[in-house]
Amino acid sequence: MGKTRQRIPHSALYTAATWKWGGLPCADIVLPPGAKGIFRLVNAYLFLYRLLNPQKISLKHNLLHRHALIDALLRRSSCRQVIEIAAGFSPRGCMVSADTAYRYFELDLPEVVALKREQLESTPEGRAILARSNFTLLEGDITRLDFSSFAAVPSFVISEGIMMYFKREAQMAIWRNIAKFIRAQGGEYVFDYIPIDDEPPRSRPGQWLSDLRHRLTNPPPPFAYDERTRQDVAADLIEAGFSQVEAIDTRMVARSWSLPHAAVPTRTIIYHCRCR
Template sequence: MDMNKDGVAVSALYTAGVWQWAGLSNAELTTPESATGVFRWVNAYMRFYRWLNPQSYCLRHQLLHRHSAIDHLVKQAHCPRVLEVASGFSPRGATLSANPDCHYTEMDLPGMVAHKRLQFQRTAAGKAVLARPNFTLQAGDITTYDFSADAVSKPMTILTEGLMMYFSRSQQLPLWRAIAMRLAKSDGVYIFDYIPLTEEPARSFLGRVLHNLRVHWFGIAGDFAYDERDREAVARDLQLCGFDDVRCYATGEVAQAWNLPAAEVATRTLIYVCRMKNSTVSVPATTTASKKSEQSS
């Protein structure tokens, strides 16, 4: 994952730029100044990419719908505790922790947590967020984090937005098992996004040629750990890890119903919602987007 001169992932800066561009609540508190330049540069590149691959989706709307759909699901869950892993510069914690009944924990690598804490400290409003007793910035690595260490028995929502595509199947499975074991003890819901290759728009002929040159000639494979699983296979893996109720929603198919911003713009990111048997946590009713995953159960 490319880093800027301050050691911040370019992807984190771009997504922060998306939140600011979209005017999401509290984005002004969490978005670094350097995100603006990254946002413009990546958008310029994406204009070329979409000209090359006309069937591809607009990246900034993909990320906006992903984030907003997860916001919708978190609010539907009504869990008193939220753990957002790899939170980056997300403004979600600052927004939801305004409700004193919601205890919100953001976890990321130590360097990222230090950058975000500094960002909050630049404004009086940001300092007020840090001072909330129900808001926690926590350094940690999901690959070594002990989910069972939290002894609180209240239902919890666990989020891994924009993370699972960086892990291979062999890396995902133990993480999903650990999360399932944690929720089996306290009730709750696990929410994450993923885009299998089968859901990706087809590249144009020229796009395929340049992709093959990049991968096979120059050895630039990218950061995503793609494999051959489709949405149903991912759902089966989640069930294998202990989740009894696995639902899948495609952002473009729920955008209108969930009142996502810019709902008229086509996007396609899969959002998985995973619960244990007899969970009391609420999730949206089944839609066309989730029927395939349920049929695979």
């Protein structure tokens, strides 16, 4: 998926519409223009794709389970400062900051932050969220994030839906930066990343359709996947400075964690990292 004229990735618009479809709190308040159209178009393509590739997991359910599982981890955490990196149009900050016990920071690239702020300013509910003293939208780049501007308290750091775009070397630099902050202040780090061997195999007709789409459109560069397994990724996180890493498979916990549409099989791997 490419970008809009505002340089907003189509993937961010699709994800925002998924939160709305899934009925997540505040999702309608931050839904940007054009997201519903992208959602319908992509789902139409995916319907055809899954006919040719029946083992493919439902994208909208996968994204919904990913988000809901991270929400559940946040509810279980004792951290009251939340830093969501590459937040996009996530409704999580709007929802969580309704509780004044939390201090919520959302960071993303300038064009994303500007559009999200514009969307919030367009409704009374959104303006009320922007007026909260415990909710802050910040411009920031995950590859050059300076944590010194945040309070020195235990923090729950989230980077949802972004790590698959970076090669291992860039991931390691990001993880070292976050681990250094959490070692000093305490807290937890949560992100998603699906190793290639956890992806369902693609059928020959499915590969043909994917190749045809690439020839007819101008898609963004593919995800920067490599041959690492879940265990390899966990070992890299330990090397980066975390002392405890848990890999949670949404397929295994959907029912026990009461994720929405729990009967639909998904496979997103959430890494939950701590420093002792």
